[in-house]
Amino acid sequence: MPNLSLTHVIRESSLKDNAPLLILFHGYGSDENDLFSFASELPEELFIVSARAPYPMQPYGNAWYAINFDADKGKWSDNEQAIESRDLIAKFIDEVIAKYPVNKDNVSLLGFSQGTILSYAVALTYPEKINNIIALSGYINDDLFETQPEANYKHLNFYCSHGSVDQVIPVDWARKSPEFLSALNIKHKYSEFPVGHGVAPQNFYELKEWLTNLL
Template sequence: MEKPLEFLVRKPKVTTENPPLLLLLHGVGSNEEDLFSLSNYLPDSLLVVSLRGPISLGPNSFGWYEVLFTTGQPKINLEQEKESRKLLLDFLDYLKLNHQYDESNVWTCGFSQGAIMSYSIGLLYPEKIKGIIALSGRLLEENKEMIKITDDLLKKKIFISHGTKDRVLSVEYARSVKQYLESIGIRPHYQEYEEGHSINREMLKDLIQWLETELGKIN
């Protein structure tokens, strides 16, 4: 099987036969090394894999889809977003060839456009993804219309963090996702911070604490 996406791996720091898997998805214009810098802080039990978006935007600059401004309003390339979703699912199969992981215990953590992709695969394929971590992201309205309310979906563990001073993606996007999830019966862990479009130490600390708690409930 051909490698669907480029990636970096941090193996679990504790030996276990089928570790939980955490996928890290970077924001637009970045690459797999960005969020991978957080991997040493993440729970020891995890197999951590940081992925590179498939679309090259420049030297060491990648994305999951392009955003066009030809009309004056941001318009996303929905075909590219759909293809990136497929590549992420293909990647789970590919990873199985080289790394053992618990297929019922897959988590995805994304920042900005990576958070958008985390919502997309987690909410549209809830049987594949146990938990979603969305840092400074939003849920695409086009994808919301495709979400099917199932038992797998309603069991979803979701962590949302967003900066109130974010001028790239307004905090209103995060509040809207929270409201939508609660309306269908999912209670996400939701936190706002006095921060711009970035991940600060407080966000990371809260994320790690939440993740350790949720992983502990499983073990």
């Protein structure tokens, strides 16, 4: 559906209108079909939208922002591009709400890896647009937002999880998230699972239960 800012696929809700909305944001080098593969396992009342990142990669896949590898800096992220994607996602959320029969006051984001980093940034920059955030295998990059007053965040709720042997994003980076969220009195749950850079079955069951309880 090219008339929205991001290419995406949808799973319609069992509700005719005012459905709770869940938007999925994939990781670096993937596409909208990756996370969408488990949409059928999620509650049927959810209207699910899975978005494709805006930067095509070669030979395939997409990115929310470039990750560069060079001798001087080692591995580094293009934060300017990430901020552009953050704002594009915020615009996309508005477009989805305008186009589809969803409840603008019940919006959840689910990200994996780079999609999680952006989900944190969107929620902390535009908290008025979001209710719940599922943050899988990512971390908070505080270069991508400016912290707002606590009062703006009081309705937010985060589910954060990470693989304890993640070889792509160190678990130590993820372990800083609960401390950051606690300092702002933001509701959150943090879990670790004995896997690498991926989502274990028990991780999926836990996030599903967490989300279902909020609907």
